[in-house]
Amino acid sequence: MGRGKTIARRSFLIGSAVVLGGVAFGTYLVKSDPENPLAQNAGAGDAVFNPWVKITGSGITLVTPHTDLGQGVTAMQAMLIAEELDVELDQISTTPGQPAAAYYNTALAAEAVPFRSNDDGFAASAMRETMGAVMKVLGAQVTGGSTSVPDSFDKLRHAGAVARETLKAAASAETGIDAGQLKTERGAVVLPDGTRMDYTTLAAAAARMEPVTDVPLRDPSQWRLIGKSQQRLDTLAKSTGTQVYGIDVKVDGMVHASVRSNPRKGAPMLGFDATAAEGMRGVQKIVALPYGVAVVADNTWRAFRALEEIEIDWDVAPYPAEQSGHWAAVAASFTSERLDKEWRHDGDVDAALDGADVLTAEYRAPYVAHQPLEPLSAVVRVGSDRVDIWAAHQLPRFVQQRVAKRLGIETAQIHLHNQFAGGSFGHRLEFDNIDIAVDVAREVPDTPVKLTFRREEDFAQDYNRQIGMARGRGAHAGGKVTVLDLDIATVSASRSQSKRLGAPVPGPDTQIPAGAWNMRYAIPDLRVRAYAVPELAPTSSWRSVGASTAGFFAESFLDELIHAAGADPMEERLRLVDDDDARGVLEAVAEMSDWGGPLEAGKGRGVALVTSFGVPTAEVVEVTATDAGIRIDRVWVAAEVGRVVDPVTFENVVAGGVIWGLGHAMNSEITYSDGRAVQDNFHMGEGMRLHQCPVIKVRGLENGVTVRGVGEPPVPPAAPALANAIFAATGTRLREMPFFRTVDFV
Amino acid sequence: MKLMVNGREHEVDVEDDMPLLWVLRDELGFTSVKYGCGIAQCGACTVQVDGIAVRSCQLAVGDLDGDVTTIEGLGTPEAMHAVQQAWVDHQVAQCGYCQSGQMMQATSFLVLNGTPSDDQIDAAMSGNLCRCGTYPRIRAAIKTAAAKLQGA
Numbered sequence: 001m002g003r004g005k006t007i008a009r010r011s012f013l014i015g016s017a018v019v020l021g022g023v024a025f026g027t028y029l030v031k032s033d034p035e036n037p038l039a040q041n042a043g044a045g046d047a048v049f050n051p052w053v054k055i056t057g058s059g060i061t062l063v064t065p066h067t068d069l070g071q072g073v074t075a076m077q078a079m080l081i082a083e084e085l086d087v088e089l090d091q092i093s094t095t096p097g098q099p100a101a102a103y104y105n106t107a108l109a110a111e112a113v114p115f116r117s118n119d120d121g122f123a124a125s126a127m128r129e130t131m132g133a134v135m136k137v138l139g140a141q142v143t144g145g146s147t148s149v150p151d152s153f154d155k156l157r158h159a160g161a162v163a164r165e166t167l168k169a170a171a172s173a174e175t176g177i178d179a180g181q182l183k184t185e186r187g188a189v190v191l192p193d194g195t196r197m198d199y200t201t202l203a204a205a206a207a208r209m210e211p212v213t214d215v216p217l218r219d220p221s222q223w224r225l226i227g228k229s230q231q232r233l234d235t236l237a238k239s240t241g242t243q244v245y246g247i248d249v250k251v252d253g254m255v256h257a258s259v260r261s262n263p264r265k266g267a268p269m270l271g272f273d274a275t276a277a278e279g280m281r282g283v284q285k286i287v288a289l290p291y292g293v294a295v296v297a298d299n300t301w302r303a304f305r306a307l308e309e310i311e312i313d314w315d316v317a318p319y320p321a322e323q324s325g326h327w328a329a330v331a332a333s334f335t336s337e338r339l340d341k342e343w344r345h346d347g348d349v350d351a352a353l354d355g356a357d358v359l360t361a362e363y364r365a366p367y368v369a370h371q372p373l374e375p376l377s378a379v380v381r382v383g384s385d386r387v388d389i390w391a392a393h394q395l396p397r398f399v400q401q402r403v404a405k406r407l408g409i410e411t412a413q414i415h416l417h418n419q420f421a422g423g424s425f426g427h428r429l430e431f432d433n434i435d436i437a438v439d440v441a442r443e444v445p446d447t448p449v450k451l452t453f454r455r456e457e458d459f460a461q462d463y464n465r466q467i468g469m470a471r472g473r474g475a476h477a478g479g480k481v482t483v484l485d486l487d488i489a490t491v492s493a494s495r496s497q498s499k500r501l502g503a504p505v506p507g508p509d510t511q512i513p514a515g516a517w518n519m520r521y522a523i524p525d526l527r528v529r530a531y532a533v534p535e536l537a538p539t540s541s542w543r544s545v546g547a548s549t550a551g552f553f554a555e556s557f558l559d560e561l562i563h564a565a566g567a568d569p570m571e572e573r574l575r576l577v578d579d580d581d582a583r584g585v586l587e588a589v590a591e592m593s594d595w596g597g598p599l600e601a602g603k604g605r606g607v608a609l610v611t612s613f614g615v616p617t618a619e620v621v622e623v624t625a626t627d628a629g630i631r632i633d634r635v636w637v638a639a640e641v642g643r644v645v646d647p648v649t650f651e652n653v654v655a656g657g658v659i660w661g662l663g664h665a666m667n668s669e670i671t672y673s674d675g676r677a678v679q680d681n682f683h684m685g686e687g688m689r690l691h692q693c694p695v696i697k698v699r700g701l702e703n704g705v706t707v708r709g710v711g712e713p714p715v716p717p718a719a720p721a722l723a724n725a726i727f728a729a730t731g732t733r734l735r736e737m738p739f740f741r742t743v744d745f746v
Numbered sequence: 747m748k749l750m751v752n753g754r755e756h757e758v759d760v761e762d763d764m765p766l767l768w769v770l771r772d773e774l775g776f777t778s779v780k781y782g783c784g785i786a787q788c789g790a791c792t793v794q795v796d797g798i799a800v801r802s803c804q805l806a807v808g809d810l811d812g813d814v815t816t817i818e819g820l821g822t823p824e825a826m827h828a829v830q831q832a833w834v835d836h837q838v839a840q841c842g843y844c845q846s847g848q849m850m851q852a853t854s855f856l857v858l859n860g861t862p863s864d865d866q867i868d869a870a871m872s873g874n875l876c877r878c879g880t881y882p883r884i885r886a887a888i889k890t891a892a893a894k895l896q897g898a
Binding site for chain 1: 760
């Protein structure tokens with residue numbers, strides 16, 4: 001057991017490959033289920049059937065352990081449990097629960113292996129199974145990688161079904177009526193004569209029973225909730241200002257704090273003079289930290305203002321001070337020494353290009369910040385025997401383990417109260433807010449400290465999306481694309497991130513070529529190679545991770561080849577596509593957009609198909625070249641997800657993903673000067689604003705056999721579809737994001 | 747100093763130059779008013795002063811001259827304003843962090859222009875940033891609310 005655990009910790013990584021080389025955990029460790037965290041605090045008459053359902057004499061509580069970042073997972077998780085439990089959404093309350101190993105993510109493994117998501121061969125399946133065991137042994141409670149739906153879909157329905165059948169067994173024991181004669185609806189067991197026994201009144205009896213676990217899941221034809229639009233559980237609170245976010249948490253006796261860390265990220269603070277800040281109204285304490293200075297005050301604004309009065313001497317950046325140095329490092333990485341992996345080689349590219357009329361192009365993708373609208377914050381109270389943390393985080397158990405290590409105490413003493421987040425997009429996979437709040441709070445023991453980042457600090461300290469470039473070579477013959485050779489060089493966001501997680505990863509990074517190497521096209525000679533640029537400024541997972549850059553490179557360059565071949569961008573993709581699910585989404589957007597129909601003068605359309613997180617997603621973008629610049633008129637998007645859980649949330653999140661992809665491709669970048677990020681607030685890189693937003697038509701396809709998540713897959717096709725549309729409208733080929741560097745937008 | 751918030755008088759002892767945002771959030775506990783950028787670029791802190799939308803991060807409380815309305819003053823979960831009801835009907839929110847500011851902006855705008863065109867909606871709402879990308883729903887909800895308010 002000890003060996004398995006050690007290896008698992010060292011090998012764990014989200015979204016990247018782990019080569020486990022025959023590691024065995026032992027059957028016991030993998031087969032045994034983690035303990036039910038609800039059992040610890042259950043009262044005598046409380047029924048805690050499994051880690052997700054608790055029924056007491058006074059109510060029904062569903063535990064929804066995936067962190068709600070705005071993607072609606074609280075409602076989604078509750079829906080899945082309620083579907084089989086036979087309760088309505090107005091009868092239950094939800095809680096994220098205490099972080100626990102029982103909430104390990106069962107779906108992360110699928111994306112963490114170096115196989116295409118439609119590869120069901122032995123090696124792919126075996127490694128997915130191995131990785132699944134790693135997640136279980138680790139108790140990896142993770143929200144990310146578009147896995148909340150696939151992780152939950154069977155597990156939570158089963159949790160509801162187990163509770164329902166156990167309640168029926170309890171009713172059967174009480175009444176003597178065979179369980180097969182009992183029905184359930186609206187939170188009650190219904191006897192053959194119509195008598196209703198509420199679940200809450202059966203709770204005490206059910207608590208004494210062994211859960212009935214051998215329960216089949218219902219056929220989809222019987223579903224009441226899944227696939228039908230529901231009102232999200234948080235819609236009312238978010239429409240009336242009553243939703244509490246991490247930044248809103250109030251604890252008795254709480255003080256306010258803010259921080260300035262070295263804007264040359266990762267470098268230390270050398271010294272400071274806080275004389276001017278010390279006497280300022282409301283300032284209670286000035287805390288020197290290895291990486292910066294924090295102010296504790298009685299009001300957030302007073303802390304902000306005092307921080308501005310502190311003179312601080314910063315050390316130099318551990319990466320190139322100027323942006324040109326970053327680009328130079330990327331450009332210098334297309335070498336055999338930096339080759340991370342040749343991910344795909346169909347046919348013989350070198351032979352095919354020899355003597356051919358070769359088209360070449362170079363592409364660039366910049367650093368981009370996450371910047372959800374709720375700035376980073378955390379409330380921390382360091383007591384003598386326990387530590388409480390109120391914050392929204394995607395890795396709640398990692399927070400506990402990290403803080404325990406930082407303070408030299410036991411993980412069991414760390415209590416994380418996970419909160420609703422005002423967005424994340426990957427930002428809340430990092431720990432700066434937690435670490436700093438802990439460092440400040442330990443200086444004022446027993447006092448809850450709310451740390452709030454100024455927006456400028458949040459920009460300065462963000463772990464941005466990977467910077468990267470691609471070099472493409474290709475050829476066509478007879479009006480068809482015949483050769484595509486794509487070299488992609490980016491820094492490894494996965495390695496940067498996993499290093500901070502304390503779990504560096506062996507093997508190639510699956511994310512550098514994600515969205516490119518797995519392209520579902522049969523091009524006779526096709527090669528995709530990934531090069532890992534040495535770490536520059538630190539980076540992290542940004543909504544859709546590698547596919548947001550590699551998808552842009554691949555689908556833009558393919559479009560260049562198609563135009564060079566004189567073919568139609570949609571027809572040629574449909575000719576090349578070699579997978580039914582991918583063909584389905586292409587055909588869907590062709591039909592939705594009436595591709596090939598007449599277009600007014602000045603308009604152009606582009607299409608792109610990218611598969612990420614197992615979801616083939618196609619988008620058509622339509623633009624008009626106006627005198628004032630490019631206007632994005634309409635977008636059609638189709639994604640193959642196997643099953644749409646809630647059509648309203650699906651439509652909202654997919655449209656939001658398109659807007660995220662378009663807005664950042666158009667308007668956003670982070671560049672460095674003097675070792676600092678130049679862009680420090682929303683006047684420099686806001687993504688998209690409302691007046692730039694197109695009309696978006698969304699379609700979810702349900703042909704795939706696997707249920708998938710859709711938080712990220714709509715992002716990668718947006719940038720290349722837009723670039724391809726602008727080319728169609730203007731003849732200008734955009735090879736560098738952000739596009740505002742090349743064209744104006746209305 | 748004294749200030750009126752949602753029809754109730756409050757007394758606070760703060761510097762004149764403290765932004766109304768922080769008086770509302772940290773001194774009076776109105777956490778529905780959100781801090782987003784501090785420089786009037788995102789609109790998350792939007793409240794109304796005498797019915798007109800203002801960015802509370804830019805208004806020093808000493809310069810406040812009028813009654814403040816926050817989203818709680820617009821309507822409650824039990825008795826929603828037409829704009830809030832439209833936000834529910836269209837299920838606008840994803841993370842929801844910007845939405846109080848969006849609704850305060852929209853309500854103020856609809857008082858001035860009860861029958862807005864698409865371009866007028868775009869112009870009025872483009873100062874309010876939504877990072878989740880709920881813009882199509884914001885547009886639709888404003889149209890629904892406008893129609894309802896016209897009929898009322």
